[in-house]
Amino acid sequence: MAEKLFNVQVICPERQFFNGDAEMLELKTTEGEIGVLAGHIPLTAVISPGVMRIINGDEVKEAALHDGFVEILGDKVVILAESCEWPDEIDVHRAEEAKIRAERRLKSGDGEIDEMRAELALRKSLIRIDLAQKYSK
Amino acid sequence: MASMRDIKRRKGSIQSTGQITKAMKLVSTVKLQKAKTNAEESKPYFEHLYDAINTMLKKSGNISHPMLSGGTSKKKAIIVVTSNRGLAGGYNANVVKLLTKGDIPKEDIIVYAVGRKGKDTLARLGYDIRADYSEVMNAPLYSDAAEIGRAVLDAFSNDEVGEIYIAYTIFKNTVVHIPTLTKLLPFTPAEEKDGETSAEQLTLMNYEPAAEEVLEQIIPKYINGQIFGALVEAFASENGARMQAMDNATNNAEDMIADLSLKYNRARQSSITQELTEIVAGASAIN
Numbered sequence: 001m002a003e004k005l006f007n008v009q010v011i012c013p014e015r016q017f018f019n020g021d022a023e024m025l026e027l028k029t030t031e032g033e034i035g036v037l038a039g040h041i042p043l044t045a046v047i048s049p050g051v052m053r054i055i056n057g058d059e060v061k062e063a064a065l066h067d068g069f070v071e072i073l074g075d076k077v078v079i080l081a082e083s084c085e086w087p088d089e090i091d092v093h094r095a096e097e098a099k100i101r102a103e104r105r106l107k108s109g110d111g112e113i114d115e116m117r118a119e120l121a122l123r124k125s126l127i128r129i130d131l132a133q134k135y136s137k
Numbered sequence: 138m139a140s141m142r143d144i145k146r147r148k149g150s151i152q153s154t155g156q157i158t159k160a161m162k163l164v165s166t167v168k169l170q171k172a173k174t175n176a177e178e179s180k181p182y183f184e185h186l187y188d189a190i191n192t193m194l195k196k197s198g199n200i201s202h203p204m205l206s207g208g209t210s211k212k213k214a215i216i217v218v219t220s221n222r223g224l225a226g227g228y229n230a231n232v233v234k235l236l237t238k239g240d241i242p243k244e245d246i247i248v249y250a251v252g253r254k255g256k257d258t259l260a261r262l263g264y265d266i267r268a269d270y271s272e273v274m275n276a277p278l279y280s281d282a283a284e285i286g287r288a289v290l291d292a293f294s295n296d297e298v299g300e301i302y303i304a305y306t307i308f309k310n311t312v313v314h315i316p317t318l319t320k321l322l323p324f325t326p327a328e329e330k331d332g333e334t335s336a337e338q339l340t341l342m343n344y345e346p347a348a349e350e351v352l353e354q355i356i357p358k359y360i361n362g363q364i365f366g367a368l369v370e371a372f373a374s375e376n377g378a379r380m381q382a383m384d385n386a387t388n389n390a391e392d393m394i395a396d397l398s399l400k401y402n403r404a405r406q407s408s409i410t411q412e413l414t415e416i417v418a419g420a421s422a423i424n
Contacts, residue, residue, distance in 0.1 A: 011182045013279045013365050014175070031345045044193070045345040046354045069355060071189055080185055082279065082358065 004038035008054055010063075010079045017084050018054065018063070025077055026053040027065060036072055043072040047081070049123045051131055062087060064131050066124050087135035090128045099125035141408065144401045148394060155390030161224065162383035165376045169311065172373035176308055176366075183366045186359050190324065192342070193352055205323050210299040214247050214267075214289050215318075216364065218305035218371040219255030221274050225375055226382035228306065229254040231316040235304045237262065239318060247298060249289060251368065267292075277372055282365035290357055293322060301360070305367040306374035312381065314374040319367075321360055 008025055010018040025036040028050025052065040068081035102122035106115065194205075215236065219229045233255055236246065248264050250256035253271045260266050268288060273281040292298045301322040307315040344351050 011185055013179050013182045013282075013362060015178045016181060029345060042342045043345060044189070044342060044351055046351055068358070069189075069351065071185075078185055078189075080182060080189065080358075082283075082361075 005056070006036075006038040006074075007076045008079070009077070010052075010065075010081055010084055012081050012084050017081065018061075020054070020056075022054045022056050022077075024053075024055040026051075026055070027070065027079070028052075029070065036077060038075060040072050040074070040077075042074060043070075045070050045072075047079070049120065049127055051127060052079075052084075062131060062135075064090060064124075064127050066127070085128075087131050090132040092129060092132045092136075095125045095128035095132070099129065141401060141404045144397055144404060148397045148401065151390050151393050151397065155387055155394065158383045158386040158390060162380055162387060165379040165383065169373060169376040169380055172369070172376050173308070173311075176369045176373045179366055179369050183362050186355070186362050190352070190355055190359055193344075193348060193355070194324075210296050212245050212247055212298045213241055213300045213302060214249060214292055214298040215241075216249045216251060216285060216289065216301075216303040216305075216367070217255045217259065218274075218303065218367055219250075219252030220371075220375040220379075221253045221271055223254060224382060225379040226385075228314070228375055228378035228382075229258070232304055232306060233258050235316055235318045236264070241302075247292070249285060251285070252371075273368065274372065274375075277365065277368035279361070279365050282368055283361045286357060286361035286364050289321075290360060303364065303367050305371040306378075308370040308373040308377065311377050314377055319363075321363055322356075324356065324359070 005021040005023060008018065008020060008022045009016070023037070027034060027036075028048050029045040030048045031045065033050070034045070046069045047065060047067060049064075049066045052063050054061040054063075063084055063086050065079070065081055066083045068079060068084075071078045071080070098121055102118045102125060105118040106122065217232060217236065219232050223229065229252070236248075236259065243262075243264060246264055248256075248259055248266045249268050249270070250259065250266055251270045252274045256266060256269055256271060268285075270281065270285055273285070289298070289301050293301060300320065302318055302320050304316070304318045307317050309315060
């Protein structure tokens with residue numbers, strides 16, 4: 001069955017990350033994971049760190065999407081991401097280091113704001129590691 | 138008239154200066170190309186971000202948020218983007234002039250300096266320099282912009298400053314760079330142009346979480362984005378300005394060399410003539 005397509009744009013500060021058509025888009029927002037099909041109601045949501053999936057037929061593209069927000073406008077989805085990377089762009093070594101650093105900071109636990117940031121960093125690094133490992137096999 | 142040797146020495150020194158300026162011009166041309174593509178690639182992000190905030194504000198009408206109405210403090214934070222190195226013509230001076238010749242009294246300004254040249258000049262003039270991010274200017278990254286953004290937003294939410302500005306140079310094209318002072322906070326929405334179509338879209342828009350919360354998340358991102366955009370553009374402008382300055386310097390050196398060559402040849406000619414006259418005079422004296 002030929003699904004209806006819609007345009008997806010992922011824009012980072014440094015570059016246009018992705019611009020193309022998709023049947024379905026999956027991403028994680030602060031309110032939970034959502035799947036977007038063509039003709040979705042207009043929605044603006046804040047992104048929380050997770051894996052984004054752009055599905056077009058048999059082709060599934062995955063990317064680590066960390067921060068930003070998404071604007072869904074009927075036949076067009078614009079994701080403004082502060083950082084976003086394809087699996088082959090992820091530096092696993094760096095992610096591992098970030099994970100250890102964040103874990104240490106969480107253990108020492110000083111100050112509420114720092115804890116939040118460390119937790120966020122930990123989540124980001126875990127996503128990076130997971131995704132990179134999945135694709136390195 | 139200067140002696141032949143003096144002229145020759147001066148010509149030599151100008152020639153080597155000309156070579157240096159020519160090399161610097163080539164270097165900044167290459168850097169400019171890179172900076173230009175960076176600046177162009179980063180543009181869509183900010184345009185979208187700006188549009189998104191505008192639509193959000195129009196839809197939600199009168200959200201009262203400190204980031205929209207401004208703080209109570211009279212102080213103003215200004216992020217001043219200049220270069221770390223000189224020899225860029227009026228590039229740095231023009232940005233500094235925005236502050237010194239601007240309407241904001243000196244006592245109310247807190248400077249967040251990016252770029253050593255601007256920082257040094259403003260410090261000498263007695264401005265309050267709160268922070269120095271000069272390292273950033275060597276190669277602007279988004280994370281650097283985010284760090285600066287966090288610092289100014291902290292000052293804003295502590296009510297240390299009531300408004301946030303950024304002074305930088307817009308990169309219009311290779312030859313036109315416009316120094317500007319832009320207000321970042323409180324956010325000023327764009328003028329409504331074609332209200333009909335956008336208003337229609339707006340009524341349909343849903344927010345998750347609520348619009349206020351989304352806005353609270355997006356405004357800091359907008360600030361960071363603006364700062365990053367300013368850094369990238371300023372970097373391009375810096376190299377453009379340096380390229381122009383060095384081009385002028387090289388041209389001037391060439392002009393001076395041409396002038397000196399003429400003088401040198403004249404001096405040479407007159408010395409030959411003089412020698413000849415002396416020989417002829419000597420010969421006629423013997424006869």
